[in-house]
Amino acid sequence: MTKKFLEVLQRIGVVIVILLSFTIFIATPVKAASLSGDLLKQPPTEITVSLGNSANELKYEPNHLELVAGKRYKLKLTNPSNQKHYFTAKDFADGIWTQKVEAGKVEVKGAIHEIELKPGAEADWVFVPLKPGKYGLHCPIPGHTEAGMTGDIVIQ
Ligand SMILES: [Cu+2]
Numbered sequence: 046m047t048k049k050f051l052e053v054l055q056r057i058g059v060v061i062v063i064l065l066s067f068t069i070f071i072a073t074p075v076k077a078a079s080l081s082g083d084l085l086k087q088p089p090t091e092i093t094v095s096l097g098n099s100a101n102e103l104k105y106e107p108n109h110l111e112l113v114a115g116k117r118y119k120l121k122l123t124n125p126s127n128q129k130h131y132f133t134a135k136d137f138a139d140g141i142w143t144q145k146v147e148a149g150k151v152e153v154k155g156a157i158h159e160i161e162l163k164p165g166a167e168a169d170w171v172f173v174p175l176k177p178g179k180y181g182l183h184c185p186i187p188g189h190t191e192a193g194m195t196g197d198i199v200i201q
Contacts, residue, residue, distance in 0.1 A: 085144070089119035089171055096162050096184070097126030103189050105132075105182065108196035112174045117144075120170040124162035130194070131184045132160045137198050140176030147171070174200040 095106040112118060124130055138158045146153045146160065148168040160168055177200045184194040 084115075084117055084173055087117045089117040091119045091121060093121040093123065094132070096122060096124045096130035096132060097128065097194075099125045101126045101128070103184070103192035103194040105184075105194065105196045108182075110196070110198045112198065112200050114174045114177055114200050117171070117173050120172070122160060122162055122168045122170065124164055124166050127164050129161060129163045129186070130189065131186060132162070132182065133158075133185050134180055134182040134198060135159065136178075137180035137182065137200075140178060140180065140200060141172045141174045144171040144173070177201055 092110060094110070097103060098106060122132055135158050138156070143155060143157050145155075146157050146168055148166070157170065160170065162168060180198045180200070182196040182198055183190045186194075
């Protein structure tokens with residue numbers, strides 16, 4: 046009698062564990078979906094980065110960014126210099142979720158790995174950092190990286 050009762054209890058225990066596993070399995074994607082819905086309503090933190098400057102120095106201003114994973118950002122890129130520059134940070138781009146890049150009247154949705162700004166151009170990159178780490182940034186135009194057009198982006 047007692048032995049049988051214990052067996053029944055064990056079976057119920059197993060069923061409860063299985064049910065709990067299913068609940069976690071099913072609940073996780075739903076939670077992620079509502080999280081991203083909330084994120085899109087979150088006003089983005091704006092950060093402006095200048096590619097070069099009006100004195101045509103080969104540098105980013107600022108050249109160090111600190112971001113927090115899971116927050117929404119609008120990175121405002123500008124090029125006040127008289128030559129084109131790139132914002133190239135491929136590993137960083139792999140570690141974020143890009144919502145869109147806006148430039149003029151155009152919005153580009155989805156993953157972006159590199160942005161080129163011609164003289165006087167502006168572009169807004171809206172994204173959510175996901176993967177913590179320290180990532181390099183550079184301008185691959187010959188001579189620019191060597192002249193100091195580099196930076197780093199930290200995701201905490
Ligand atoms: Cu450059």
